[in-house]
Amino acid sequence: MTPEREQELLKALADGVVNFEEEAVVATVNTALEEGIDPHKAVFDGLVVGMQECGRLYEEQEYFVPELLMCADAMYAGLGILRPLLKGDESKSRVKGQVVMGVVQGDVHDIGKNIVKMMFDAAGFTVHDLGRDVPLENFVEEQLKTESEIVALSAMMTTTMVGMKDIIKQIKEKNPKAKIMIGGAPVTEEIANKWGADGYAPNASNALQDAINMVASLKDI
Amino acid sequence: MASLFQGQQMTGLERTAAALSRQKPDRVPVCTLFNGASRRVLGVDYPKWSTDAEECAESFIQAQKIIGDDCLTLLIDLSVECADWGQEVVYPVNSTAYTQTYNPVIKGRDDYYKIERINPRETPRMSMVLKVIDILSKRIGKEVAICAFIYGPLGVLSQLRGHEQVFMDCLKHPEAVMHAEDVIADVLCDYAKAMAEAGAHALMQDTLYASQSIMRKKMWEKIEAPYAKKVMDTMRSTGLPVLLHNCGNGIYFDAQQKWLDPVGISHAYPADDCKNWEEHAAKWGNQIVTVGYLTPSELALAYTYEDTLEAARKCIETFKDCNGGFILAPGCEYPPNGTVLNAMAIVEAAKTYGVYK
Numbered sequence: 001m002t003p004e005r006e007q008e009l010l011k012a013l014a015d016g017v018v019n020f021e022e023e024a025v026v027a028t029v030n031t032a033l034e035e036g037i038d039p040h041k042a043v044f045d046g047l048v049v050g051m052q053e054c055g056r057l058y059e060e061q062e063y064f065v066p067e068l069l070m071c072a073d074a075m076y077a078g079l080g081i082l083r084p085l086l087k088g089d090e091s092k093s094r095v096k097g098q099v100v101m102g103v104v105q106g107d108v109h110d111i112g113k114n115i116v117k118m119m120f121d122a123a124g125f126t127v128h129d130l131g132r133d134v135p136l137e138n139f140v141e142e143q144l145k146t147e148s149e150i151v152a153l154s155a156m157m158t159t160t161m162v163g164m165k166d167i168i169k170q171i172k173e174k175n176p177k178a179k180i181m182i183g184g185a186p187v188t189e190e191i192a193n194k195w196g197a198d199g200y201a202p203n204a205s206n207a208l209q210d211a212i213n214m215v216a217s218l219k220d221i
Numbered sequence: 222m223a224s225l226f227q228g229q230q231m232t233g234l235e236r237t238a239a240a241l242s243r244q245k246p247d248r249v250p251v252c253t254l255f256n257g258a259s260r261r262v263l264g265v266d267y268p269k270w271s272t273d274a275e276e277c278a279e280s281f282i283q284a285q286k287i288i289g290d291d292c293l294t295l296l297i298d299l300s301v302e303c304a305d306w307g308q309e310v311v312y313p314v315n316s317t318a319y320t321q322t323y324n325p326v327i328k329g330r331d332d333y334y335k336i337e338r339i340n341p342r343e344t345p346r347m348s349m350v351l352k353v354i355d356i357l358s359k360r361i362g363k364e365v366a367i368c369a370f371i372y373g374p375l376g377v378l379s380q381l382r383g384h385e386q387v388f389m390d391c392l393k394h395p396e397a398v399m400h401a402e403d404v405i406a407d408v409l410c411d412y413a414k415a416m417a418e419a420g421a422h423a424l425m426q427d428t429l430y431a432s433q434s435i436m437r438k439k440m441w442e443k444i445e446a447p448y449a450k451k452v453m454d455t456m457r458s459t460g461l462p463v464l465l466h467n468c469g470n471g472i473y474f475d476a477q478q479k480w481l482d483p484v485g486i487s488h489a490y491p492a493d494d495c496k497n498w499e500e501h502a503a504k505w506g507n508q509i510v511t512v513g514y515l516t517p518s519e520l521a522l523a524y525t526y527e528d529t530l531e532a533a534r535k536c537i538e539t540f541k542d543c544n545g546g547f548i549l550a551p552g553c554e555y556p557p558n559g560t561v562l563n564a565m566a567i568v569e570a571a572k573t574y575g576v577y578k
Contacts, residue, residue, distance in 0.1 A: 158556035186518035
């Protein structure tokens with residue numbers, strides 16, 4: 001494959017994500033693989049570049065939740081084909097860090113968590129997504145098991161967000177170095193500080209930037 | 222020096238009505254939105270409170286006696302309307318009811334066309350709310366304002382389809398979404414009329430998605446505004462004041478004023494065209510009555526009584542130049558697990574700092 005052709009395919013992948021053309025992304029991935037593209041390049045220099053552009057458009061309020069969800073569908077459609085083809089070592093070298101993520105017990109509102117997950121995926125984090133209505137102890141166990149640098153907790157209700165306080169306490173007891181960020185509609189910076197969280201994310205972009213800073217600070221240590 | 226009785230000459234109903242019509246009341250009226258939390262005053266579990274009209278109404282009445290609200294806004298939960306279309310709802314013992322989105326009524330594009338008209342006077346949950354209004358109206362309606370609450374057409378649809386799916390369908394299948402909204406809006410119009418007949422003093426529609434938190438303004442104007450307008454026009458035809466609730470961030474005041482023309486909006490954040498509350502009060506405070514803007518989770522989980530007094534004082538101060546057009550309230554429902562003391566502090570703040578000279 002010529003460098004020009006490779007660039008053409010990578011751009012088509014990125015554009016397919018930005019324009020939320022799920023079918024076009026799948027077709028381009030298949031074509032690119034047939035033509036011998038490196039799957040890592042297809043992911044990190046194609047799909048992820050597209051998703052990062054979506055994140056930028058979201059931050060600048062060009063895109064909103066519906067567009068972002070559609071972009072994510074397009075990206076995950078491509079990732080579904082490419083992920084099994086990625087070789088361990090090179091993938092690891094591209095990974096920024098690991099994050100355990102989920103919506104706390106009693107709460108099924110996961111749209112915000114899913115958007116944050118997508119941003120983290122696109123930024124090169126390994127995301128351990130526990131889903132929604134997650135028992136509190138699962139966060140603690142998953143952090144220890146995966147040795148993730150970050151735990152991101154989401155809640156949409158005041159009745160469920162109180163569970164975050166216990167999770168923060170338990171994780172800090174087991175692994176004081178783990179960084180914990182919390183978010184969701186009822187969460188405020190004041191409450192995050194009061195409960196001992198390391199970060200508060202008013203939106204997905206902010207969550208990602210905070211996480212990158214946290215991982216950097218851990219590496220400095 | 223102000224008389225001890227200054228700020229106590231009007232009933233809650235008169236005070237609320239005056240604020241909504243900008244005829245400066247004796248003091249700032251209060252609506253603590255102490256809804257799900259009221260069940261703890263009576264000692265009933267959440268499922269009972271959500272489904273039993275007598276228990277629900279009695280909870281509101283007893284909580285109002287303790288707290289001293291001028292206005293009650295009857296938001297039970299956001300699954301009331303969709304439940305009557307057959308949506309599965311989960312009723313936790315100690316938390317707000319929610320829809321089981323693993324099993325939505327609308328599973329794909331074609332299902333939008335299967336949504337049919339129902340009669341809210343006969344279906345279980347909407348008729349229960351009508352009964353609550355009826356009881357409250359008869360028991361405390363001469364003193365306390367009763368504001369009935371309806372989730373808007375797209376909100377109801379999001380409960381029947383699941384939020385993520387409905388948002389994507391707004392791009393993929395807008396015609397199907399709008400078809401279903403049209404049917405839902407007709408039912409909500411009947412519901413609004415029944416609420417007025419049951420004795421509500423004001424009607425409120427929730428248009429959560431008209432905010433930067435969710436979708437672009439143009440999309441909201443295309444997808445929900447025409448159907449929310451249909452509901453709003455019907456609400457207005459009853460002769461009652463009509464309001465909106467929208468606890469999203471950066472809400473579209475201009476678009477909602479253009480399409481829905483509410484007298485007031487219950488909101489948690491400033492409008493999308495204002496940087497802060499001061500700017501909001503200056504730009505919108507004399508056009509649309511703000512019902513707000515205390516932060517619910519902080520009331521429940523962070524503030525002391527004194528913190529609440531101070532936060533409420535700031536809200537009153539922000540809207541002091543709006544000719545009485547302000548109602549002190551949390552930006553959304555008072556947390557069901559929140560302390561009753563802070564709700565009482567909100568009323569005390571209105572009495573202490575909110576007397577109009």
